[in-house]
Amino acid sequence: MIGLSTVAEVRAAEDVLLAATREGALMQRAATGLATVCLRLLGRAHGTRATLLVGGGNNGGDALFAGAHLAARGARVTAVLLDPARAHPAGLAALRRAGGRVAGPDGDDGLDRADLVLDGIVGIGGRGGLRPEAARLAQRAATGPGLTVAVDVPSGVDADTGAVGGAAFPALHTVTFGAVKPGLVVGEGRGYAGTVHLVDIGLGPHLAPARAHQLTDADVAVHLEPPGPGDDKYSRGVVGVVAGSAAYPGAGVLCTGAALRTRPGLVRHAGPAGDAVRTAWPEVIVTDGGPGEAGRVQAWVVGPGAGTDDAARRVLAEVLATDLPVVVDADALTLAAREPALVRGRGAPTVLTPHDREFARFGEPPGADRIGSARRLAADLGAVVLLKGDATVVAGPDGTAFVNATGTSDLATAGSGDVLSGILGSLLATGAPAAEAAAAAAHLHGRAGQVAAAAGPIVAGDLVRRLPETVGRVRGTGLPDSEA
Numbered sequence: 199m200i201g202l203s204t205v206a207e208v209r210a211a212e213d214v215l216l217a218a219t220r221e222g223a224l225m226q227r228a229a230t231g232l233a234t235v236c237l238r239l240l241g242r243a244h245g246t247r248a249t250l251l252v253g254g255g256n257n258g259g260d261a262l263f264a265g266a267h268l269a270a271r272g273a274r275v276t277a278v279l280l281d282p283a284r285a286h287p288a289g290l291a292a293l294r295r296a297g298g299r300v301a302g303p304d305g306d307d308g309l310d311r312a313d314l315v316l317d318g319i320v321g322i323g324g325r326g327g328l329r330p331e332a333a334r335l336a337q338r339a340a341t342g343p344g345l346t347v348a349v350d351v352p353s354g355v356d357a358d359t360g361a362v363g364g365a366a367f368p369a370l371h372t373v374t375f376g377a378v379k380p381g382l383v384v385g386e387g388r389g390y391a392g393t394v395h396l397v398d399i400g401l402g403p404h405l406a407p408a409r410a411h412q413l414t415d416a417d418v419a420v421h422l423e424p425p426g427p428g429d430d431k432y433s434r435g436v437v438g439v440v441a442g443s444a445a446y447p448g449a450g451v452l453c454t455g456a457a458l459r460t461r462p463g464l465v466r467h468a469g470p471a472g473d474a475v476r477t478a479w480p481e482v483i484v485t486d487g488g489p490g491e492a493g494r495v496q497a498w499v500v501g502p503g504a505g506t507d508d509a510a511r512r513v514l515a516e517v518l519a520t521d522l523p524v525v526v527d528a529d530a531l532t533l534a535a536r537e538p539a540l541v542r543g544r545g546a547p548t549v550l551t552p553h554d555r556e557f558a559r560f561g562e563p564p565g566a567d568r569i570g571s572a573r574r575l576a577a578d579l580g581a582v583v584l585l586k587g588d589a590t591v592v593a594g595p596d597g598t599a600f601v602n603a604t605g606t607s608d609l610a611t612a613g614s615g616d617v618l619s620g621i622l623g624s625l626l627a628t629g630a631p632a633a634e635a636a637a638a639a640a641h642l643h644g645r646a647g648q649v650a651a652a653a654g655p656i657v658a659g660d661l662v663r664r665l666p667e668t669v670g671r672v673r674g675t676g677l678p679d680s681e682a
């Protein structure tokens with residue numbers, strides 16, 4: 199698992215470490231790591247041109263020292279000082295010693311022909327969107343030829359939430375120090391951070407345990423172990439699905455198919471889409487009656503394509519009245535938002551899987567702080583909330599949170615959510631903790647999207663078809679994790 203640490207957590211750990219190390223040592227570690235990543239990205243230093251955008255804090259200091267490393271290896275480095283009187287003095291001296299130059303107020307900043315632009319405008323000390331002069335330089339960097347690399351955090355991005363209050367630096371890569379900050383991987387910030395590279399500066403032992411995480415393939419593989427010799431079709435958890443209707447039978451087919459393909463054992467289906475499910479998946483045990491007639495299960499999925507009429511409401515209430523884990527998806531979310539008491543009083547885990555509009559039905563839209571919003575709704579309802587998005591967020595009622603790392607825009611296709619809820623039901627039926635099962639389901643769903651999209655445009659059925667191969671990859675060598 200990759201821990202996501204807030205600014206307060208990073209600052210607290212830094213205070214301890216700063217007191218135990220010689221002055222400037224941490225910045226040297228950060229700048230050396232930064233220069234190393236830049237050299238790897240550029241392929242060489244000699245003959246390249248780099249422009250440093252330097253603010254008046256330590257983030258600018260990092261950029262200046264890294265620029266000095268590059269200049270010492272033959273790069274032509276130009277520093278643009280946004281606050282000349284406060285530019286890091288030792289960093290500035292190091293850059294000058296190594297042959298770097300400083301552009302005056304109206305001088306040539308080199309942005310029009312740079313190979314590399316380092317954003318050291320502001321790091322974790324930033325507040326709000328970029329100020330006008332910084333915004334203008336960030337805009338020029340975005341349209342110029344240079345590879346854009348953010349130092350610690352893309353300037354203008356809130357490191358804790360990913361919120362972008364105005365202009366921000368659009369980085370293709372972000373080199374971050376000590377710990378990955380949530381704002382680099384969630385919300386709008388994810389789009390500004392690009393590929394995240396973590397540089398170890400020795401903060402780890404001093405960091406408080408993170409309250410938000412990203413899962414890796416290895417974390418998810420734990421939930422996807424193949425059956426052992428002692429297993430039978432019941433022993434690893436049976437999932438029940440109430441999805442689809444006469445009008446939308448496909449939701450039932452996709453949801454049961456995804457449950458079956460994730461962890462084959464036994465899947466039961468109840469409700470009016472039975473004929474379509476029987477035809478598509480002869481392996482599924484189907485009843486045309488209600489959930490009570492389906493037989494024993496260890497977890498329910500309810501809602502996809504199920505409608506919001508009285509009958510659908512009765513089915514939802516029946517399933518939520520059990521002492522089993524329940525995934526509440528799609529139409530069932532609309533019903534649950536009307537009657538949150540159905541969810542609030544439960545003893546067993548409930549997982550709600552809203553997209554933004556469904557989330558808003560429970561009160562307010564998620565806004566720019568997606569982790570915070572998901573946590574608030576989870577605590578309010580006593581349920582796990584899986585908030586779908588570019589980077590899906592999962593929050594538990596106790597504040598545990600996960601940000602998915604495998605999302606791809608190829609998943610924005612009809613029926614994709616039905617596949618996710620089927621995967622999730624299958625993992626919940628094993629008895630896995632609900633928040634982690636939800637995060638694992640989002641991870642696997644994203645990987646299935648990546649696997650399927652490698653062959654071209656995808657529809658939701660492709661996700662189901664490619665699930666066995668995806669599970670194999672996640673268990674085995676897998677696709678590369680993010681560099682974080």
Ligand SMILES: NC(=O)C1=CN([C@@H]2O[C@H](COP(=O)(O)OP(=O)(O)OC[C@H]3O[C@@H](n4cnc5c(N)ncnc54)[C@H](OP(=O)(O)O)[C@@H]3O)[C@@H](O)[C@H]2O)[C@@H](O)CC1
Binds near residue numbers: 225253281320
């Ligand atoms: N501590 C450590 O151990 C280590 C820290 N390290 C590094 O230090 C960084 C934190 O440094 P920091 O605390 O000096 O703050 P920093 O991010 O440079 O920002 C302050 C400056 O930004 C300005 N500014 C603010 N908002 C702005 C805006 N919207 N638009 C434009 N400007 C804005 C603000 O101006 P002011 O508000 O004061 O006028 C001030 O000049 C951290 O991210 C990491 O890179 C590494 O070396 C590893 C060791």
Ligand SMILES: [K+]
Binds near residue numbers: 318319321353
């Ligand atoms: K920055």
